[in-house]
Amino acid sequence: MLTSIQKDVLTEILNIQIGAAANILSEMVDQKVILSVPELELVTGSTLELDGVKYQQIADMTDAIATTISFEGEFNGTSAIVIPQDKASSLVNVCLGGDPDQDIDVLSHEYADVIKEISNIILNSLLGELGNIMDVKLTYTSLQVGSSIELLDARDTLPQDPKILVLYTSFFLTNSQVRGVVLIALSPASYDMLVDRIDRMLSDVNV
């Protein structure tokens, strides 16, 4: 369990990075981006049963598009961004300069490539910063994009006995809302390492 102050620190770190990633996206699509305040929770389990995650908002996440990236080294695990199908379509259309409501097959090669690249920017922004604050190097393995059911229910996707940080976030582009869930599944040792670093940050500021 994270204490409320630990959760506060981690949410703040991740929020800053989501903001940085949204800013990049804003420049790429040349649209203003308004962020919502993200919420963070910690879940455990050998697979990620998305329909079991408590948040009502992501009830449609089982039929969604996921991009996953694994990272190795001293700090290791798997991270994913899960975006509902319709929001993913919207995001792709906006990135390609089209009508956000145009109906497309997001998992076709051309469109999946766009989702993958945007997710890559966001995940690198989040995970890279965690690596930076802990002063360790994360070695990424290649990205995968696919249906959330197929990618996240696979037992070999996640580390053993993972601690999964779930970050609910959404942002609004001028013509569309994009919301999704970022999952950071850590091995128990990596999770402890992160919590330890957070505690030291709190101690540095006498909290």
Place this chain on the structure above:
Amino acid sequence: MKIMIVDDSLFAQQYTKKQIQQKYPQAEFMLASSGQAAYDTFLSRRPDVLITDLLMPGITGQKLIAMIRGIDTTCKIIVLSCDIQKAVRDEIEALGVQCFINKPLKDDNIESLQDAIGKG
């Protein structure tokens, strides 16, 4: 000037090409979607500038840079990556690249690229 862009994302390739083309309208572009394709193209066409992503299936950008630096020290190599880790930047810079830029290429960081390869 011959510029090769290496990225396994076609979207990223096109986006990067478009940004660079605005600054270097006369440049000749080559695109590669993998480290192996990039290396083969490098051997046959010898670009002046190579712009590469790092995380790619098969031959990664890091390995590609090492392979190219093993046979050529004159080609200007720019890394264009989402990876924001300081440790990675330090490691890549030690391979003899001209600069390391975080994706995407945009107005405020394309100047670093211009400084590295010249104004064309």
